[in-house]
Each structure stands twice: as structure tokens, then as C-alpha cells.
Amino acid sequence: MSTTPADLPVPGSKLGAIELAEAGTKTHRVKRRLTSRTATIAALVIAVLWTIPTFGLLISSFRPEELIQSTGWWTIFQNPGFTLDNYRDVLLSGSQSSPQLGAYFVNSLAIAIPATIFPLVFASMAAYAFAWIKFRGSGALFIFIFALQIVPLQMALIPLLQLFTAWLRPGQNWLHDIVPIIPEQNYLPVWIAHTIFALPLAIFLLHNFISEIPGEVIEAARVDGATHGQVFFRIVLPLALPAIASFAIFQFLWVWNDLLVALIFSGGTQDVAPLTQRLAELTGTRGQDWQRLTAAAFVSLVVPLIVFFSLQRYFVRGLLAGSTKG
């Protein structure tokens, strides 16, 4: 399906092959100007339209409160003013009324990192089993898991929350009793929920990749007496690393940007809730505090934007492969 090791094949499309074709023609392709004048103008209009909303928010986040509330950001030259107070306020201020985003930023990280690692490990193990351990019903089970990926999250929310309340809550309380520094509300439910919801897609994509590792490599190791555990850790994982990286980036951003799972499983306190949940809350209760909302929005956008601009290539692959998730 693809030859470059980092390609995650996408079901029903020929992206892998297409990317190769692109690389091939690039060398002898002479860059020319946009096709025609009309097309140039249309493209420029779209590009500008797509940038302006974000740009306006970014400019506003650096303007003093009274200027934001009384003049449009496009009048910045008539009404100049620059301040970092908005960021100081949303991040560092300890007063009750301020957004106190610092704690939520930590939460977003503390949720996203484990919720990326857990599903990837479990999924690569399962993908290995589907690809390289022969058993009856393997094909049917695999297709079943593939189909699961499009069961909407919404189908699972109510019963899963009930299960967590019945079985996980006592465990959390017990943990709090032993280690008082860990609050009763902890990350466990959110981690588990994200792990579960990531599995079908992760298994499917990693299987596509792991199954394309040459069979001779794995059989040779098996003949030499390596157990499945050894083959998995020493051969499969290192070879599958590019695919795992692509999917890890996608999963990390998915969790970082998620609102629904957080709303239901985090409990909404400063102990657990991620940035997105805090932002959604602020737009509801303080929808006109634009000096805060603009800065707060950018605090939450910084991490995805860094990932986007520094790892664009992997990001695009992970995203294209994972865009049906949820």
C-alpha cells in the first residue's frame, strides 16, 4: 500500500501512492505563477478570509481592556495600545474572578500525555496479535473492531459514567485516603475514557502498519527461539515507531482539544478539568470579557499551533488517518 515507512494508509483512498507521486514530480516541476489572474484573486480572498478571524483575536489579546471593549481591533493604528496584562491576568492572577488558567494548563498536559501513551501501547499489542499470531476468527474480530471506531462517543457516555461512579469512585476515594495529596477527583476516569475511545482506530491503523513488516524478519526471530514478547519489544516496536509517532501526535491533539469527554468525566473542578472545559465555561459565564477570553483562547491554542508548525508533516499524516474518530 505504501513504501515510505511513516505512511499511515487511509482506508478507501490512495493517499500513500499520491504522496509518492508528488515527491516524484517535484524535482522536475517548474514552479509557475498561479494559474490565472481570477484564480489568484480567488485564492488570495480565501486565504485572507481564513486568517482574519484568528488574526483579530491575536491582536485583541494584546490590547488593553477599555480599548477592546470600545473600539474594533482593525482600528489599532488609530487607537494604539499594547499590554501583556491580559495574559498576566488569565495565567497568574490568583483572584477568584480570574480564569486561573495555570492549573487548567497543567491538567490539559496531565490528561493528554498518559491518554496518548496508554492507548498506543495497548493498541500496538493488539495490532501485533492480529497481524502475527494466527488464531481462528482473527479476521472477523478485526473487522468488528474496525466497525467499532464509528460508534459515536455519545453511545457510551451514560453507562460508562454509571460504571465509573459504581466501581471507580470507591477506588479513587481509597487512593485519596492513602495519599492525601492526590485529590478525590483525579485523572483516572478521564484517562480510561480517552484510552477506550482511542482503541478501535489505533488498533486499525497500527495493524495496517505492523502487518507490513516483512514476515521473514519476524519468522527468523521466532525460529531462533524468540518469544512473542521479545519479538514485540525488540523488532516490531522499533520498526513501527514512525507510525506510532504519527498517531501519537494525532491522539495528543485530539485529547488536548476535546471538550465532551472532559465535561462528562472530569467533574469540572480545578483538580482535573482541562483548558477547553474552562474556556467553554468562561464563554458561558463571562462571554463579554473579551480581554480575558482572547488571551485565554490563545493560551489554549499555543500548544496545538506549536505542534502544527513544527511537526506539520507527521501532524498531517496522523490527522488524515484519524479524522473519522469520535
Add this chain to the structure above:
Amino acid sequence: MTTADLLGKILQVVMGLAVFAAVVGLLIFLIDKAPKKGRDYWQLTAFLLPALLLLVIGLIYPAARTTGLAFVDRSGAFSLANFEWMFTQPQALQTLGNTIIWVILVPLASTTIGLAYAVFIDRSRGEKFFKAIVFMPMAISFVGAGIIWKFVYDYKSSGRDQIGLLNQLVVVFGGQPVQWLQTSPVNTFLLIVVMVWIQTGFAMVVLSAAIKGIPTEQIEAAQLDGTNAWQRFTNVTLPGIRSSLVVVVTTISIATLKVFDIVRTMTAGNFNTSVIANEMYTQAFRAGEQGRGAALAVVLFLLVLPIVVYNVNVLRKQREIR
């Protein structure tokens, strides 16, 4: 946030990762020491069990139970009341209607704009930069996008300076400022704009890659035949990217059916803007109407089902070819 809080959080993450590593390590270590007889089965179990167990507990059982919940009333007896509510009450019908508008308009607009943009910038100078600009919204959260656009739609009473771009434009052209997000039905379309803004980048990147996959000989041959640009587009480009178009449209349709964050952040479903996914949350987790929430989830599932079946068939065919 106090230092103790921060320590507690770091401790949680470290403990979580350590426990996880220990469990997985132990599992695989033990399995290598399994009795020789039937060792392959033990190993198979160890590799598959964690994922399967989680899926059964967290997805399969809940999905079945949600389906059950949708068909019972509060006393637990079989009842179709939840579906009756959904298909008779004006508010619920509005939700269904909005969802249909979303799922028609978003894929259509995103794909059209994305395709046009991909064609316009194809092989132009600065193509990468142009792509990054339109693709960027794909990286940020729906909540962030919601705030960005809420600012564009902001309203100040007439006479005062507008701070929302849209109302400023209205005023410049001599109109009266409008409370956009509170005004039905235009507010639904303004929310749809946000989703189109996000999804266009996805359509553009996929279709751009597909366009580059069309052999240049075909384009050149068409050029020699004296066709104009539009004829080349409809007769060569479009047929060449058909399979990618299908992927783009189905993917965006699924994403649109499940759209929640945008509606939640911008209007919370008020002012006649609710959609199924948002109403499901509101009914089940805000209004305490679990049955109605479950019924909405079931309808959501039924709506994405045809796309699932289609995708599974594609996968089956791919596996048969191998």
C-alpha cells in the same frame, strides 16, 4: 493553584505511568514464562486481552445499554416515549432539522471551497504557505474556534463602536447591528460557517494530494486537444480524484453529525441552534432525561451507520485483494 496541588498532579501522572508500565511489563514477562503446552494461546490472550477488555467494558456494553435505555421509560418498562418525544415535540424536531441542515451544508461547502482552493494554488509559488494558512484551523480546538468566531459575531448596540467584524461591515454598509447569535435562523448558518472554516483545510489537503496524483500526461493530452481549463477540470481532474472526494465527503459528514463543541461554546444550543449531539448532552447530563439522551445517541448511531457499512465493505475488498 498551590504547590501542593501541583505536586499532587505530577505525582498522579508519574504514578499512573509507573503502574501502567509495571502492569504491561509484568504481563509480557509472565507470558514468556507460560507453560510450554498451549503457550501460543497464553501469549495471544496477553496481547489481546487489555484492548478487548477495555472495548467490551467501555464501548460494547455501554452501547448496548444505551440502546436499552432508549426504549424504556423511567419506571423501566418498555416504551417508545423517548422517540415519540423526538419526532413530535417542536424543540426536538428543530434539533433534527438543524442537524440535517448541518450535514448537507458543511460537507458541500467545505469540499467545494477546499477543492477550488486546491486547484487555484496547485503548483503556484508559495503553495506550502497557502496550504498552511487554510489548514491551520484543523489543529486548534473547536472551543478555541468557537471563541474566535464569537468575537467576529460580537454585538454592541447601535451608536456605539462595533468590536465584532461582522457588525462593523453591516454598519459600514449602512445597516443596523444585529445580535447574530440570538437571531434564528441566521445563527445556525453562522455556526455552520465555523465548522466549514475548520473542515475546508482537511478537504483541501486531501484533494490537493489527489490532484497531484493525476498523471501529467493526461492533462497534457487534454491540452493538446485544445480544451480550456474548465473542460480539463471536469473531464480529467474530477474523474481522477473521485475516490478521494468520496473519502472527504463521508469523513466530513461523520464529523458534522457529531458536532458538539461549537454549538456548546457559542450558543449552548439556545435560540433554536441545537443539534443532536448537543441535545444528547443537554438532555442526559443537564436535564436528567437519560432516556431521551439515549434515544438521541441511538439516532446519531443510525445516521452514521450507512457510512460504517460502506467503509467496512471497502476494507473487506482491500483485504480480499491481499
